[in-house]
Amino acid sequence: MTEINTQELFRSIPKVDEVLSSPLLQEYAESIPRSVLLNATRSTLEDIRSEISKGSRLEPVTMTEVTTELRARAEDLMQASLKPVINATGIIVHTNLGRSILAEEACDAVAEVASSYSTLEYDLKTGARGSRHVHVEDLLCELTGAEAAFAVNNNAAAVMMCIAAFSKDKEALVSRGQLVEIGGSFRVPDIMAESGAKMVEIGTTNKTHLSDYEAALNENTGLLLKVHSSNYRVLGFTAEVELAELVELGATHDIPVMEDQGSGVLIDLRNYGLPYEPTVQESVAAGATVVTFSGDKLLGGPQAGIIVGKAQAIAKLKKHPLARALRLDKMTLAALEATLLLYRDEKKAVESIPTLRALTMRALDSKAAAESLLALIQSALEEKGLSHLCELSISSEVARAGGGSLPLADIPSYAVSLASEGWSEDALEHYLRLQSPRPILARIHDGALLFDPRTLTPGDDIKIAEQILSFVASRI
Ligand SMILES: *Cc1c(COP(=O)(O)O)cnc(C)c1O
Secondary structure (H helix, E strand, O other): OHHHHHHHHHHOOOOHHHHHOOHHHHHHHHHOOHHHHHHHHHHHHHHHHHHHHHOOOOOOOOHHHHHHHHHHHHHHHHOOOOOOOEEOOOEOOEHHHOEOOOOHHHHHHHHHHHHOOOOOOEEOOOOEEOOOOHHHHHHHHHHHOOOEEEEEOOHHHHHHHHHHHHHOOOEEEEEHHHOOEEEOOEEHHHHHHHOOOEEEEEOOOOEOOHHHHHHHOOOOEEEEEEEOOOOOOOOOOOEOOOHHHHHHHHHHHOOOEEEEEEOOOOOOHHHHOOOOOOOHHHHHHOOOOEEEEEOOOOOOOOOOEEEEEOHHHHHHHHHOHHHHHOEOOHHHHHHHHHHHHHOOOHHHHHHHOHHHHHHHOOHHHHHHHHHHHHHHHHHHHHHOOOHHHOEEEEEEEEEEOOOOOOOOOOEEEEEEEEEOOOOOHHHHHHHHHOOOOOOEEOEEEOOEEEEOHHHOOOOHHHHHHHHHHHHHHHOO
């Protein structure tokens, strides 16, 4: 009996050609390429087939059902995979959401060089070939006090290149307390190995003294490396050797000293109520041969790895074979230059670079922003007589720098909290996350969904209110 039924079910599956020529798809056949419709049809039919095999399907298949499902799939396939989202999580440098978003000035600069020819490698004064590296070098020197500068694809690339350039086939000394894993597959020991340097671990996890470096020094030492513990802290009974002390030791033995700073902070964050984070300027002033940092963490620019330091060292890097492989493209250079230009005026930088703006937003302003978001949601719901279905409130929260930066900074923040008896917070979270064209990402906490305005961009609040309304309306 079951056997016959299953066979009948299989027989009810239409053929691919039948589906594609179905009148139910006519309208779509014009707007969606045949290859996409074909893929969608095949995957739909395959899934139905496997449902029947598993015995989880007992009804015969209809053409309407198939075409409805495949249309949804085809529309999905027509969308770009990389799409903008609304970040209502309060996590500022959100690693999974693209880290920093760019200042308007940087976006404009990208659009300009992308849509016209540019002076990427052309010197207008001499009318001859120029270098792409000049566009950010002077600015980086001006802002950090370094003698020279160079930027590559990301900080992992910058670190790798420096280690390769200074300590290939030599020993690089690094404290056991700084054998960092940044996330993904970036681990200091692995980068060392890839760069051809022999890593020599010194000291212990919690304490490393200058004498540990001294004891490990020999004629084959190529580099003294200090890695900033950007995404963790060793607390309690600890000791680290200051960069300035390493610089002195390096100078005595003519060995370069490198600091991988990670975050890339150019302003004193303590002035904004945040914990101390060493600035690039401080490391340059301490005399490091090279300092490396990311362009898209706390600097708030595009993905890049920035290297600043002594002229001779940077000159060596520019000539290194990896320089070409790791070079920046013109859009990133444009975004980086525009972002750095904003740093000439700290006030302007803090106001216009989204990462800095979000990071330095005062708790009071965050409360006001949360209140205005709440009012917007409330009035959207009231207009349709649905506000009684939601419990809206302002909750005091902790925002995070994210991106492995400022791990101990609890940033006092306020969020809109939405709860309801009518549905689970998971259901609303899921609905908002699958919105098109702009998915909304919010945080679930304690039976409610939280919307932190700190990480929103202008106009996001209206979209959030609209989508909450459409969810609530779909529930009645
Ligand atoms: C983030 C980080 C890196 C890696 O930088 P990317 O820009 O992600 O390549 C390397 N070192 C430290 C200390 C970091 O914090």
